[in-house]
Amino acid sequence: MTNSFREFSKAKALLCIGTNMTEAHPVASYFVKQAVENGATLIVVDPRRHALADFAQIHAQIKVGSDIAFLNGLMRVLVEEDLYDKPYVSENCEGFEELKAKVMEMPLEEAAKISGVEVDLIQRIARTLATAKPAMACYTLGITEHTCGKNNVMSVANLQMLLGNVGVEFGGVNPLRGQNNVQGACDMGALPNVFPGYQRVTDPAVIQKFEKAWGVTGLPAEVGLTIPEIMDGLPTKQIRAFYIYGENLATTEPNISHVEKSLTAAEFIVCQDIFLNETTRFAHVVLPAAAWGEDEGTFTSSERRVNRVRKFKTPPGDAKPSWWIFKELAARFAQEWPSISGQELWDNEISVLAPALGGIKYARIEQDGLQWPCPNEEHPGTGFMHRGGKFSRGKGLFTAVSWTPPAEVADDEFPLVLSTGRRLFHYHTRTQTGRSGLDQVLSEELADISPADAQEHGVVDGQMIVLESRRGRVNIRARVSDRIPKGLVWASFHFLEGNANWLTNNVFDPTTKTAEYKACAVRIRKAS
Amino acid sequence: MPQITVNGRVVEAKQGETILSALDREGIRVPTLCHVKGLEPRGACRVCLVEVEGFRGLVPSCSYPVSDGMKIHTHSERALEARRTIVELLLADHPDDCLYCQKSYDCELRSLAESLGIHQRRFRNTSEPHKLDLSNSFIVRDEAKCILCGRCVAVCNSVVVNEVLNFGNRGAKAKIICDTDVPMGLSTCVMCGACVQACPVGALTEKKAMTKGRSNETRVVRTTCPYCGVGCQLNVQLNGEDLVRVTGVENAEPNRGSLCVKGRFGYDFPYAKDRLTTPLIRENGELRPASWDEALDLVASKLKQIIAESGPKAIGGVSCARSTNEDNYSMQKLFRAVLKSPNLDHCART
Numbered sequence A: 001m002t003n004s005f006r007e008f009s010k011a012k013a014l015l016c017i018g019t020n021m022t023e024a025h026p027v028a029s030y031f032v033k034q035a036v037e038n039g040a041t042l043i044v045v046d047p048r049r050h051a052l053a054d055f056a057q058i059h060a061q062i063k064v065g066s067d068i069a070f071l072n073g074l075m076r077v078l079v080e081e082d083l084y085d086k087p088y089v090s091e092n093c094e095g096f097e098e099l100k101a102k103v104m105e106m107p108l109e110e111a112a113k114i115s116g117v118e119v120d121l122i123q124r125i126a127r128t129l130a131t132a133k134p135a136m137a138c139y140t141l142g143i144t145e146h147t148c149g150k151n152n153v154m155s156v157a158n159l160q161m162l163l164g165n166v167g168v169e170f171g172g173v174n175p176l177r178g179q180n181n182v183q184g185a186c187d188m189g190a191l192p193n194v195f196p197g198y199q200r201v202t203d204p205a206v207i208q209k210f211e212k213a214w215g216v217t218g219l220p221a222e223v224g225l226t227i228p229e230i231m232d233g234l235p236t237k238q239i240r241a242f243y244i245y246g247e248n249l250a251t252t253e254p255n256i257s258h259v260e261k262s263l264t265a266a267e268f269i270v271c272q273d274i275f276l277n278e279t280t281r282f283a284h285v286v287l288p289a290a291a292w293g294e295d296e297g298t299f300t301s302s303e304r305r306v307n308r309v310r311k312f313k314t315p316p317g318d319a320k321p322s323w324w325i326f327k328e329l330a331a332r333f334a335q336e337w338p339s340i341s342g343q344e345l346w347d348n349e350i351s352v353l354a355p356a357l358g359g360i361k362y363a364r365i366e367q368d369g370l371q372w373p374c375p376n377e378e379h380p381g382t383g384f385m386h387r388g389g390k391f392s393r394g395k396g397l398f399t400a401v402s403w404t405p406p407a408e409v410a411d412d413e414f415p416l417v418l419s420t421g422r423r424l425f426h427y428h429t430r431t432q433t434g435r436s437g438l439d440q441v442l443s444e445e446l447a448d449i450s451p452a453d454a455q456e457h458g459v460v461d462g463q464m465i466v467l468e469s470r471r472g473r474v475n476i477r478a479r480v481s482d483r484i485p486k487g488l489v490w491a492s493f494h495f496l497e498g499n500a501n502w503l504t505n506n507v508f509d510p511t512t513k514t515a516e517y518k519a520c521a522v523r524i525r526k527a528s
Numbered sequence B: 001m002p003q004i005t006v007n008g009r010v011v012e013a014k015q016g017e018t019i020l021s022a023l024d025r026e027g028i029r030v031p032t033l034c035h036v037k038g039l040e041p042r043g044a045c046r047v048c049l050v051e052v053e054g055f056r057g058l059v060p061s062c063s064y065p066v067s068d069g070m071k072i073h074t075h076s077e078r079a080l081e082a083r084r085t086i087v088e089l090l091l092a093d094h095p096d097d098c099l100y101c102q103k104s105y106d107c108e109l110r111s112l113a114e115s116l117g118i119h120q121r122r123f124r125n126t127s128e129p130h131k132l133d134l135s136n137s138f139i140v141r142d143e144a145k146c147i148l149c150g151r152c153v154a155v156c157n158s159v160v161v162n163e164v165l166n167f168g169n170r171g172a173k174a175k176i177i178c179d180t181d182v183p184m185g186l187s188t189c190v191m192c193g194a195c196v197q198a199c200p201v202g203a204l205t206e207k208k209a210m211t212k213g214r215s216n217e218t219r220v221v222r223t224t225c226p227y228c229g230v231g232c233q234l235n236v237q238l239n240g241e242d243l244v245r246v247t248g249v250e251n252a253e254p255n256r257g258s259l260c261v262k263g264r265f266g267y268d269f270p271y272a273k274d275r276l277t278t279p280l281i282r283e284n285g286e287l288r289p290a291s292w293d294e295a296l297d298l299v300a301s302k303l304k305q306i307i308a309e310s311g312p313k314a315i316g317g318v319s320c321a322r323s324t325n326e327d328n329y330s331m332q333k334l335f336r337a338v339l340k341s342p343n344l345d346h347c348a349r350t
């Protein structure tokens, strides 16, 4: 997020696109609802009429996978009607002419046809955004989990820059991160292309810096493989050993049958986790890790805030903190790592190596965490980024993008679109919520379908249906809901049985390698 | 800037603020049972009455604005007597089962009575027997203990904006209802628990905390929620190493006391019986327990062999977006500095 949660409730306007905050980020949704109570304009763009839409002045019930057509449509109106922030754009941005040319390519009628949002409504939303300024744009995986995920993100950023909403309080481009520390894992360089602090693995100066700090030579100077590429490398033996730390890949990756095939083919799998799970079935060695509450450390939230995580119980049996396990392994390769606690790792290594984290030390975050960039110990942290439209790269760059359809669209054989996500009462594969009494509230997978599709297939609420894609088939209970538009099926991936990932399509955004969890073609029928 | 005098001390106040807010900033405690900081005052419980020189009646400090030259006495005999009577009336309609009540040690009514020197009943007890609503998976309601302060209604509607709780009926029959007066478990309640955290007495309590022991024995550890990326701040209350309950840290960024059902109630998993407690090695198709040395030696030798035969790029890794920064840092350091493999990723995208 370029901006902070504390701004939500005081925002003048919010554009929430592809984010079902009430279920996935409930506390953030409280702030959005408070903003509405305080008079803010809320625009929700989502295929589902989810609970936040009940609070919105405008809900655009967009078709799955049509975001760019819709956003380009908005921008076309802003440009055509001269409603965009001209001084901001000319002073702070580059690439406007290309963007303009791009958004003028597609007539509004076409955008309306693709997105399912009528021309009038596209115009109304654009005009509302131009007047109710600034607006905070918030999104989640509804934007990113597409083969065009990266372009979707660019498109949201384009819109916000065109409106002059980046670099101001109560504005910004705000992806709400799904997992507690997905922001932190990125910041720490658990990515194939960057060291901690987003320093490129291909930059010789950076390599030198880390070689010196770590007392080693020969750090790999190339961009490594992403998860789907690693998985594909298993059957071909390009990858012979696979170290899986805390991820239940066997149920969270798209197209479970394909995943199982890859994992079966692996020569050596190490799983480091807190429970046995679907993935440890494939492991050759399982290492027991300490869980949340059993060690000291930090998580970094969506708003770039580094928060303390504290120990309040001892790990069971022989379970050990993960950093200890990695350190012990390093020792077996004759490397003695100096840090022996979360605090030492952070204070003496991480905050020293990542410039944006330089001013964050444990002693400073005993109470509230600090938001990076925080370059030195006098720095108060950064609530919103790019202040005054001053971007880190100099000028904000418009990246003109065209709409592309999902890799698999509905056809005669598979006439419905399946979209997936999380529900309020569970988290991912339930390794945590399933052991915390939340199963009593929701104990099985459900497929949400529209009343129209239910009627067409003679299905009533609560009935078992067969939900089928080109990759697999599940038996699942139908939940008929008028919050779902005709043509859409919505399901989650909390339970192995009925898990939507038996059906999802293992196709990925070419750059980010994010899977298209939000769109694949399916059909339904009554279970016999 | 208005200047006021409180108990003989001159205090700077802010234009338009309430007496209570000025007192609060000065660290002068005036009790209230209905007020929720940051929300509109309701003036319902009247426990916050103070004496203002020149005013005929006592003044509810939570809703009355300051004005320049005001001379306020927060603990005059008149104010105390009024508070005492109000609390005694509340106690007359309150079950006497503190011994069995989960809130016992952090009951604001009980502590208020004590601080006002109330040691015995003045009015006959007319309270009803328990009226429990156990229909909600996580929250227990006991209407008999409700003092109708309205804090739960305020937080449910104005803080978490889930709009479930409301006042039903009027006068003597007044009560708090869920939706159209249905059992809480059948209502639209999303179990965020804000109402429980706000309730000053034992009318709203936590089911899971019922067998966890009394809270005067507990210690509190502040930490960060393990679920989504909002990063809510939690106070974990512990009895020894047993987790009694989780509450949202008031006035903390980002959540300012609020939580959702996962953060508040999803805390049992570290205690699960099926946690992994020892390293395991697969042998003849089965996983068998092993020592750390045996397991780590095996991992190291296998990785060394593969690196020797196929190079470091034959190793791939996935790090964990649920774990701490320090653990993620250590894993990428293992891959880069030790194994020399660039193939490390995590599920940044889901």
Ligand code: SF4
Pocket (backbone or CB within 6 Å): B139, B155, B156, B160, B162, B163, B164, B165, B188, B189, B190, B191, B192, B193, B194, B195, B196
């Ligand atoms: S738990 Fe939350 S939603 Fe349910 S009644 Fe209480 S405040 Fe309202």
Ligand code: SF4
Pocket (backbone or CB within 6 Å): A025, A026, A027, A028, B225, B226, B227, B228, B229, B230, B231, B232, B255, B258, B259, B260, B261, B262, B263, B264
């Ligand atoms: S309490 Fe709920 S909203 Fe807050 S961090 Fe935890 S899961 Fe997210």
